[in-house]
Amino acid sequence: MTATATSRLPDVSGSAFNLRSFLHGLPGVDKVGVEARAAALGTRSVKTTAKAAAIDLAIRMVDLTTLEGADTPGKVRALSAKALRPDPADPSCPSVAAVCVYPAMVPVAAEVLAGSGVHLASVATAFPSGQAPLEVKLADTRDAVAGGADEIDMVISRGAFLSGRYDHVYDEIVAVKQACGSAHLKVILETGELGTYDNVRRASWLAMLAGADFIKTSTGKVPVAATLPVTLVMLEAVRDFRAQTGRQIGVKPAGGIRTTKDAIKYLVLINETVGSDWLDPDWFRFGASSLLNDLLMQRTKLATGHYAGPDYFTLD
Amino acid sequence: MPESTSPTKATRAAKAARSRTVPAAKAAKVVSARAGAAAPAKAGRKAKTAVEAPATTTVAPVAPAGRLAVRKTYKLFIGGAFPRSESGRTYLVDGDNAALASRKDARDAVVAARKAQAKWGAATAYNRGQVLYRIAEMIEARRGEFIALGVPSAEVDAAVDRWVWYAGWSDKIAQVHGGANPVAGPFFNISAPEPTGVVGVVSPASFLGLVSVIAPAIVTGNTVVVLSPAPQAAVTLAEVLATSDLPGGVVNILTGRPAETAPWLASHDDVNALDLTGVADPALAADLERAAAGSLKRVIRPPAGTPDFTADPGLRPMTALLETKTVWHPKGF
Amino acid sequence: MSPDSGSVALQGETSRMFEYAPAPESRSVVDIAPSYGLFIDGSFVPASPSGGVFKTVNPASEEVLAEVASAGVEDVDLAVAAARRAFGPWSALPGAERAKYLFRIARIIQERSRELAVLESLDNGKPIKESRDVDLPLVAAHFFYYAGWADKLAYAGYGQNPRPLGVAAQVIPWNFPLLMLAWKIAPALAAGNTVVLKPAETTPLSALFFADICRQADLPPGVVNIITGAGETGRALVEHPGVDKVAFTGSTEVGRQIAGSVAGTRKRLTLELGGKAANIVFDDAPIDQAVEGIVNGIFFNQGHVCCAGSRLLVQESAYDEVLTALKRRMATLRVGDPLDKNTDIGAINSAAQLSRIHELSEIGDSEGAQRWSPQCELPAQGYWFAPTIFTGVTQAHRIAREEIFGPVLSVLTFRTPDEAIEKANNTPYGLSAGVWTEKGSLILAMADRLRAGVVWANTFNKFDPTSPFGGYKESGYGREGGRHGLEAYLA
Secondary structure, eight states: OOOTTTTSSSOOOSSSHHHHHHHTTTTTOOHHHHHHHHHHTTOOOOHHHHHHHHHHHHHHHHEEEEOTTTTOOHHHHHHHHHHHHOOOOTTTSSSOOOOOEEEGHHHHHEEEHHTOOOOEEEEEEOOOOOSSHHHHHHHHHHHHHHHOOOOEHHHHHHHHHHHTTHHHHHHHHHHHHHHHHEEEEEOOOOGGGGHHHHHHHHEEEHHHHHTTTTEEEOOOOOSOOOOOHHHHHHHHHHHHHHHHHSOOEEEOSSSOOHHHHHHHHHHHHHHHHEEEEEEEETTOOOOETHHHHHHHHHHHHHHHHHOOOGGSSSOO | OOOOOSSSSHHHHHHHGGGGSSSSSHHHHHHHHHHHSOHHHHHHHHHHHHHHHHHSSSSOHHHHHOOOOOOBBBOBBBBTTTTOOOOOEEEEEEEEEEEEEOHHHHHHHHHHHHOOOOOOHHSSSHHHHHHHHHHHHHHHHHHHHHTTTOOOOOHHHHHHHHHHHHHHHHHHHHHHOOEEEEOOEEEEEEEEEOOEEEEEEOSSSSHHHHHHHHHHHHHHHOOOEESSSSSHHHHHHHHHHHHHHHTTTSSEEEEHHHHHHHHOOOOOOOOOOOEEEEEOOOOHHHHHHHHHHTOOOOOEOOOSOOOTTOOOOSHHHTTTTTEEEEEEEEEEO | OOOOOOTTOSSSSOOOOOOOOOBBBOEEEEEEESOOEETTTTTOOOOTTTOEEEEEEEEETTTEEEEEOOOOHHHHHHHHHHHHHHHHHHHHHHHHHHHHHHHHHHHHHHHHHHHHHHHHHHOOOOOHIIIIIHHHHHHHHHHHHHHHTTTOOSSSOOOSSSBBBBBEEEEOOOSHHHHHHHHHHHHHHHHTOEEEEEEETTHHHHHHHHHHHHHHHHHHHHHHHHOOOOHHHHHHHHTTOOOOOEEEEEOHHHHHHHHHHTTTSOOOEEEEEEOOEEEOOOOTOOOHHHHHHHHHHGGGGOOOOOTTEEEEEGGGGGHHHHHHHHHOOOOOOOOOOBBEEEEEEEOOSSHHHHHHHHHHHHHHHHTEEEEEEOOOOOOSSSOOOOEEEESSSOSGGGGTOOOOOEEEEOOOOOOHHHHHHHHHHOOOOOEEEEEEEEHHHHHHHHHHHOOOEEOOOOOOOOOOOOOOTOOOOGEEEEEEEEHHHHHBBBB
């Protein structure tokens, strides 16, 4: 899949120096500017028909997620059923994009989702810290794929990234990508630990150069998860990467997106930054859990003209 | 150098009397200038070269027998040099032939001032302060010369002190007149004064007045073209400036009739500000201000009453010739 | 809108463009009367026989909003006399009391900000998101800021006993009607002056609403007088022998006339005039934010901004990258109904201004510059101009020298910092400039050498009541905002 990807890019795989030179040659990101731009887009007013379309699209983009130590087969079965039919009372309500679980729960979810078209994602590679030997990460990945996951959400080694060992991060992603086989690889940058927007841009490019199919903001396990400006920087990265290489990469903000209003802001961001090509579950996902019920509540409000309460929507 | 005791008044008699303390040639010149003052220009000039003995009864020392005094020629001061007026014109002032500056001299002086401005404006404030202090030193050293020209010694003292005062302002005005602005957002924001550029100045006749219009303009990095109606003191000041490490072109002095040259400065598009402190005629001041409106020059109007140059000038003489530049930059990583 | 996307194979179902439904701000929050008089000595009065009436229209629809009195010379006399009568008591008030009036006004503006924002967009044509998120917050902030100065003037650095000047004649433009009013009135009142203000002929309404706010705040009659009218009214006001201070914001041409007209008087004068700002983008700039800065610099408020970044200077080594990104970004600009919350570019303020923009753009064409605008549908009614860039522009082009005051950007290139400085400064104007680079020492060196009153580095078109604003050279003199803004109103 990546064979022809880097034809218009320098060959960065061979040397740590080349990789570093390339990543540090990317245009900088001005924090105040990017945050102002994201905030300005956040003021777009999306109403009536546009809002209805946005809600359905957002539902179709949800990676319905449970990543708890307390997860059980029962919890995962319930979540998977919800993914298939988010609003049992309304058959016109679309399914979500995917269910996202720990590798141990993959077989349970796979059983429910089989043949549905809803994807099954699993966090592998010693999620969420990534602090394990490469062999362990690869085994983790292979297990998840073997269990039925067709999408793998890996974490990068932030320690290696922050200490400038970009080649180490690169090599790990290449190896995991190989272990994924035909499964799509989402690379979690854990932007809340990267410290700067410049690093977000560099990590985005590093992941894309190494073969990521998606770049994802966060594990949801550190205090700062997805934000609009971080996602904006990542969208700019996938836009520029496609302009350079012809390869389109997806983006997944995860963590902290809880309301319809939040979700619509992200859709506006896509619309006005990378355009409609990314307004599709194949190219954009929300890693979320409670978001889905808020989308369903707003959907019902638009349809019925009055507000509903949480009891009218299923628990995950 | 000269004694520092202060004569009481600047009468001609006192001027002559004080001339005892200056070098002989100078004193002779002063005396002969007095002789010439009464005569027509040409006769005066002739008298200067022909008369060796004092033509008056004052007791000023004379040149040794057979020693002809070497007189000073009062020329313009442009770009650090002392050219004659391109027009070739002179006029008689107190028996001296002074250059009568023309429109083209004003033009040349503006070119010189513009050429010098960028570097002078970019010099460190410390450096400009040192130069101004040096000017004070040089006047102090030549105070007898100014006194001999009729400047009361108290006024010379005040002029020296004024240069010292302004010398100290060079690296403080930005702190007093600028500052950080606490804007409501993640921005670094700072305002600092900068020189407005080239300033045309119609100087008052008095020596302290002349110093009081030049010093505040140049201490902040402006360059000036000064029109002075009092050539001897102005050109003597130019000689001070020329020996004070002041870069050529920072101060340019044109002598002659300001009413003739000032309109050319007022309408000159490459002059940024106009100081009319020395314009006594309200109609002329209004005309000049109107002409200055063409390129939106900053204008310092003539003072409402008789100016008291001995008073504390305050900041306005400096701030009127400053631009405030405000720079914004985001803060973030 | 995706460049270089030829090789992309989209997977899954093709999504459609996300179209926002209309999201109009409600007009019902503002109640515009059919006609307005002049606000003199605390009351609305009709114009004298020497005056008349004129209509103000919504530039987005050409609908007449109201009929407004046009002040004649007698009205100017009355207004100046009222301000003169009010000056004694107002200037004698303890600063702390004047401060409280200004704080009160600031609060009322905040409370009525939605109403005023809608009104401003109706009368001016600017997008509601700008009147709501930029103009009105800054208006209120300006009154808050100067309110606090009223009892602290002795600490402002203009002498230990600063005194007000007297009656201030203030003439403001149509591009930020209420904000320019705030910039003029707040410092004048704080310093103890009284004012006669004339808003622009095409945007008189928000100033008249402000008059109502003065009444609501129980401001003593005559402290603020608002007289409406065209250029002749303004001329009569600034030339009136009874005024002590003239403050004008507008074109350099009118500024020149005013500077000439006060010659030989003791009137103090401050002028905030035109500009032709260079927005300089180096190849190491944060490109995405620089593009936002370019767009904000020239398309904010339809380019009706004296400090607009109307000359883009791009380093040649980044030219293709910046231009590609700029055009892509411009394609997302939404032009249309100023009251729609999603509108980025509203209506051109008047037919006269529109024809001036057309005229200069046609000169750009005829001088051989290449014009480009994104696809955009302009409404049939009203005054509209698509966001436009001209490439291939040199310093010799008129569109690189003259202020267009519209959404038209001239793009020039440079190779080295020295060349950028030379080109940026090669103009009789000197109001603002922009610099985009990630290199700190380059920013500081550029900021030092740019001959402009405001330098925005890695940002553009930022304003704050604490931050002095004003020009070098033919962009005028005096500063508005900050401590420096008081100087114009103190003796």
